[in-house]
């Protein structure tokens with residue numbers, strides 16, 4: 066009798082949630098019809114959401130709360146059995162995270178005909194672990210079978226460590242590095258019956274590696290494998306891997322997406338119904354939501370609501386910022402390219418870069434064809450570049466130490482220009498051998514151009530290069 070009463074009560078909440086889902090679907094469809102800038106500004110925080118659920122607050126509130134209180138036991142039962150969406154406990158869900166997640170899913174899915182979903186994480190690294198680990202689980206039907214995955218070797222230093230130390234050494238999962246990611250036959254030769262996914266970073270940090278994402282996605286799918294892409298450097302304002310066939314995107318939102326530099330933030334964004342020969346139907350149907358409700362509930366790499374809203378606030382101007390940063394980076398790259406004390410400049414925007422033509426097929430300022438200023442698609446290559454100073458590591462350090470305005474920091478994506486020497490910082494842990502595998506020279510300087518006027522950045526670099534003794538560079 067009591068059970069019956071309860072189940073009726075639960076059913077009432079389920080019915081109400083279904084009605085709300087209808088409203089949500091209509092709002093989602095309306096926002097998907099809007100342009101990129103509009104999505105960046107509003108996401109799914111509609112006027113209705115503000116007025117009905119948030120005291121009319123025009124800005125998304127920071128829900129600094131661990132959990133939701135329920136009206137009664139029926140609502141609690143419906144929520145905790147995931148029969149209705151709720152903010153049960155902030156390790157699992159929180160309204161501030163939800164607003165960020167909806168915006169990220171919409172931006173990565175911009176122009177796509179399939180729906181996307183997203184799960185935020187405490188960092189870019191935990192986004193990478195979250196996106197990859199579910200595919201590396203033991204296969205219950207073949208518990209003894211070895212497990213491998215195939216990845217570009219030019220990846221962020223932290224990713225290299227996670228793949229080689231945490232996955233390979235600690236867990237016996239083999240990471241098969243692709244040396245030349247533009248060579249499709251090399252990818253193909255590394256795939257076998259025990260491969261779980263293909264992974265790539267593009268453009269890579271700091272090397273500016275790039276690959277034909279459409280062709281690699283096709284190769285992955287013809288082997289029934291998902292393609293996972295780290296798209297941190299491009300951001301969805303310049304490249305949306307899901308539109309080219311990738312199944313999952315990981316973002317260090319920390320970087321260009323949240324350029325103010327207030328917080329560490331990560332995200333996993335996936336397409337619905339992804340391709341994978343491994344994993345449950347539930348996992349493949351909506352990977353990011355699955356991640357949120359199950360593995361990440363259990364592992365707990367959740368984001369703070371404060372960080373979520375800080376990141377969301379930065380996202381609102383993503384497109385115009387990356388346009389500005391990219392144009393300045395282009396000018397800085399041209400300056401460095403013609404400087405006598407600079408050996409090489411790696412920037413995909415330079416016509417002399419071996420991957421310039423390939424990158425130019427993929428990297429466009431989103432909506433430039435709808436922008437009164439441009440009126441047609443324009444290529445933009447982001448604000449990360451790197452260069453080698455003539456005279457080896459000592460000359461690079463002299464130049465680096467002489468910079469007055471550009472911050473020396475292991476960071477990128479900032480509104481303030483920052484530079485680092487990867488060999489002694491971001492890529493120090495992986496050792497000389499790992500660095501040479503990834504093409505990280507000891508005199509390589511990574512520079513991320515910020516929002517300052519490019520003349521002032523160039524002036525700082527010019528005076529810093531002047532500090533290098535000309536004899537050291539010959």
Ligand SMILES: *Cc1c(COP(=O)(O)O)cnc(C)c1O
Pocket residue numbers: 188189190191221223224266270295297298317318319320329330331
């Ligand atoms: C910084 C970075 C990461 C790691 O992100 P965190 O937010 O620092 O954990 C991953 N991939 C790329 C390309 C990065 O630049």
